Amino acid sequence: MYSVKEAFYTLQGEGGQAGRAAVFCRFSGCNLWSGREQDRERSICRFCDTDFVGTDGRNGGRFRGAESLAAHIDALWPAQGGSATPLVVFTGGEPLLQLNVELIEALHARRFEIAVETNGTIVAPAGIDWLCVSPKGRAQLKQRSGHELKLVYPQIEADPAQFRDLDFQHFFLQPMDLAPRGGEGNTMAETVAYCMAHPQWRLSLQTHKIAGID
Numbered sequence: 001m002y003s004v005k006e007a008f009y010t011l012q013g014e015g016g017q018a019g020r021a022a023v024f025c026r027f028s029g030c031n032l033w034s035g036r037e038q039d040r041e042r043s044i045c046r047f048c049d050t051d052f053v054g055t056d057g058r059n060g061g062r063f064r065g066a067e068s069l070a071a072h073i074d075a076l077w078p079a080q081g082g083s084a085t086p087l088v089v090f091t092g093g094e095p096l097l098q099l100n101v102e103l104i105e106a107l108h109a110r111r112f113e114i115a116v117e118t119n120g121t122i123v124a125p126a127g128i129d130w131l132c133v134s135p136k137g138r139a140q141l142k143q144r145s146g147h148e149l150k151l152v153y154p155q156i157e158a159d160p161a162q163f164r165d166l167d168f169q170h171f172f173l174q175p176m177d178l179a180p181r182g183g184e185g186n187t188m189a190e191t192v193a194y195c196m197a198h199p200q201w202r203l204s205l206q207t208h209k210i211a212g213i214d
């Protein structure tokens with residue numbers, strides 16, 4: 001059984017695949033925060049910008065098996081997709097609490113490429129085409145390789161230097177959006193300055209927020 005908060009067709013906003021059309025499948029639940037505001041400040045991950053509680057979002061629900069969820073995702077890809085390779089981005093919440101080889105294979109059979117956004121606390125199953133790991137300062141990093149490492153910056157407990165020698169093709173810093181905690185401040189300027197001083201790191205902007213899309 002898979003629990004999905006929401007599923008929707010949009011453009012990948014972040015990281016090395018930014019700008020590419022994709023179906024997003026947002027699984028319910030996370031191992032680093034309950035998702036309840038009253039727990040935020042004592043959780044392991046405190047800056048989350050996402051509602052991943054329940055299955056009540058757009059195209060959300062409970063799916064009995066891999067084939068039924070794969071068909072649900074496939075139906076959100078445009079029929080007139082032309083020659084583009086369909087892409088699904090599994091996110092959450094923490095998608096690796098639920099994503100398994102069966103679901104990966106069911107989507108590969110439907111010609112989808114599979115991207116994942118994970119906090120890196122759970123080792124990923126085989127077969128993921130684009131793995132984005134986003135470490136959280138208070139959590140142990142178990143998935144130490146992938147296609148991109150995308151660190152939200154700044155985090156007091158997560159200096160980028162801790163991650164620079166890990167086995168990733170791309171290293172991104174993404175300015176922390178302080179709005180979810182009602183905060184103010186300029187994480188953008190700090191992030192730009194770090195990338196300029198340490199050119200191994202590239203800037204990742206949350207372009208969907210700029211574009212006003214999901």
Ligand SMILES: C[S@@+](CC[C@H](N)C(=O)[O-])C[C@H]1O[C@@H](n2cnc3c(N)ncnc32)[C@H](O)[C@@H]1O
Pocket residue numbers: 030047048049050091092093094095117118119120133134150152174175176177178180206
């Ligand atoms: C909501 S998380 C879900 C996937 C997974 N749990 C994770 O943390 O990678 C998706 C992406 O948004 C990033 N993110 C979450 N809150 C953010 C914030 N306030 N500002 C910038 N990026 C944020 C995460 O680090 C992650 O890269």
Ligand SMILES: Nc1nc2[nH]cc(C(=O)O)c2c(=O)[nH]1
Pocket residue numbers: 010011012013014050091092117208213214
């Ligand atoms: N457009 C868009 N791109 C995204 N990239 C990562 C997201 C996420 O919440 O995991 C996200 C999201 O929520 N929307």
Ligand code: SF4
Pocket residue numbers: 030031032033045046047048049050052092093094119136
């Ligand atoms: S690990 Fe990801 S989904 Fe979980 S609270 Fe942090 S940013 Fe949100």
Ligand SMILES: [Mg+2]
Pocket residue numbers: 049050
């Ligand atoms: Mg998001």
